Amino acid sequence: MSGSSSSSICLAAFTLLLSQQQFTANAFSIKSVEQTTCSPAAAVAAETTSCTPANNEHKERPLLQNFGKQIQKRIVNSKSGAHRFGMEGAYTSDETFPCLDMQCNTGGEKKDNNNDDDDSIFSSRREIRDAFNESSGTSNNSNNDNSDDDYIPGIHGRSSGSGCSIIRLSGEDAASIRGLTEYANEFFEKVDYDDTNKKSMKDVGVFRIDQFVYAGFDENVNDEGKMQFLDTRILPYRTCNNYQEPTLIPLEVGELVGETSLSDAHKGINTLMDIGYQITSAVLEMQSDSANKLIDDGTRLEEDNQSMIGSDVSNSYHRLIRYINSQPSTDEDTAAFNSHVDSSFLTLIPMPKLPGLEIWSPCLKNGKDGQDGEWVRPIKPDCYDEEDNSAYIIAMAGEFLQLTSNGKVPTCIHRVLPPMPGRISAPLFLRPRRGDDALLDVDLDLGQTYNKDGLYHEPGLLDECDSMHLWSVHGILVN
Numbered sequence: 001m002s003g004s005s006s007s008s009i010c011l012a013a014f015t016l017l018l019s020q021q022q023f024t025a026n027a028f029s030i031k032s033v034e035q036t037t038c039s040p041a042a043a044v045a046a047e048t049t050s051c052t053p054a055n056n057e058h059k060e061r062p063l064l065q066n067f068g069k070q071i072q073k074r075i076v077n078s079k080s081g082a083h084r085f086g087m088e089g090a091y092t093s094d095e096t097f098p099c100l101d102m103q104c105n106t107g108g109e110k111k112d113n114n115n116d117d118d119d120s121i122f123s124s125r126r127e128i129r130d131a132f133n134e135s136s137g138t139s140n141n142s143n144n145d146n147s148d149d150d151y152i153p154g155i156h157g158r159s160s161g162s163g164c165s166i167i168r169l170s171g172e173d174a175a176s177i178r179g180l181t182e183y184a185n186e187f188f189e190k191v192d193y194d195d196t197n198k199k200s201m202k203d204v205g206v207f208r209i210d211q212f213v214y215a216g217f218d219e220n221v222n223d224e225g226k227m228q229f230l231d232t233r234i235l236p237y238r239t240c241n242n243y244q245e246p247t248l249i250p251l252e253v254g255e256l257v258g259e260t261s262l263s264d265a266h267k268g269i270n271t272l273m274d275i276g277y278q279i280t281s282a283v284l285e286m287q288s289d290s291a292n293k294l295i296d297d298g299t300r301l302e303e304d305n306q307s308m309i310g311s312d313v314s315n316s317y318h319r320l321i322r323y324i325n326s327q328p329s330t331d332e333d334t335a336a337f338n339s340h341v342d343s344s345f346l347t348l349i350p351m352p353k354l355p356g357l358e359i360w361s362p363c364l365k366n367g368k369d370g371q372d373g374e375w376v377r378p379i380k381p382d383c384y385d386e387e388d389n390s391a392y393i394i395a396m397a398g399e400f401l402q403l404t405s406n407g408k409v410p411t412c413i414h415r416v417l418p419p420m421p422g423r424i425s426a427p428l429f430l431r432p433r434r435g436d437d438a439l440l441d442v443d444l445d446l447g448q449t450y451n452k453d454g455l456y457h458e459p460g461l462l463d464e465c466d467s468m469h470l471w472s473v474h475g476i477l478v479n
Ligand SMILES: [Fe+2]
Pocket: 039, 340, 341, 342, 414
């Protein structure tokens, strides 16, 4: 259990707020890819709530709606792509995904690090940006037809941009990711331990905290017998009876796994939040004021307003997924997750031991044999040394990164084919903040990249989104 008795007043108030909004245990429901581009939890929200846009955000957004349709087209096209994992001539993870060496910012303070050419052993902001920047070095063509006339292999090797990079962490950062993995294993071990534990998590169910904001445990997603979800969110630290630790919601998770494992979970989630914050702000060339305003990294900006506890819960969330009863297959029709993109800036996944995740690499679109691309499984780079104690994270661009990068970063299309039963994945979905202050000011927040067109640039799209709450984009795309 995360809290001490001194935190009971804060937590009691929050528990009351949540209990008023309980949903049923099977509230998760995944729409097919034809219906939505968002993550499963967001799809639930689209079915159970309606978006109430702020200010003038209810007006028509034709370019934004077209943005969603264009992504859908790419998803549909990816379905005809070849799955050639392990076959001769197939792309390898090494030649498709850049690998970045990164570390957490130390001391809990976010650096206003805009030094593109930091020559430390860790990747500079420029290298991070290049790794995710689709059009940089891959094509001089910006008219969206992916013409192969002027294709130049770029940092993605033979890939023309999957929107995915591998992140290598070392030292304490790597240890925190291993701790998060151990927490994930421990959670499911405890759920399986006896009927009391099973019932306690089943009783937690899935509950709504705010519009499009859910947390909880679903022991059988969509009643399909394929997977289980635990969605947790951070209530950022606040000064309340001297209790200054963040809280992981649902609180029952801490009670189940115990203090040590919960502490490991916090450290690992914080590492993912921090790495995601750094990547997003580097890719968008954001100043720290803009990044803090728009990127929800599980911290809070204001120290007062205790009554707004519900809206303080992080928009970004961490998910544990356990795949159950599946038979390994390479057939998309049997996928655990069909081809889709995530409604996030970035999705960060500690690399699971068992395969299953595949990334769409539209590499051969610009290649020689006329194919559209192929599915590639992200694995540790060949140079991986078993002795170096590194930890690897798969970092996939979500649709918010494509939007705010003006089309320079393609949102990463991915799927999960039926993996070995018992595979556990622990992704973090880094999303925009949803507070009133999180208004997008295109010139101020994205001014440095605004005028640089990307391969998926849509003229006028960012102008249409100017002065919007970025999180309202989510409501428009799922409706
Ligand atoms: Fe996903």
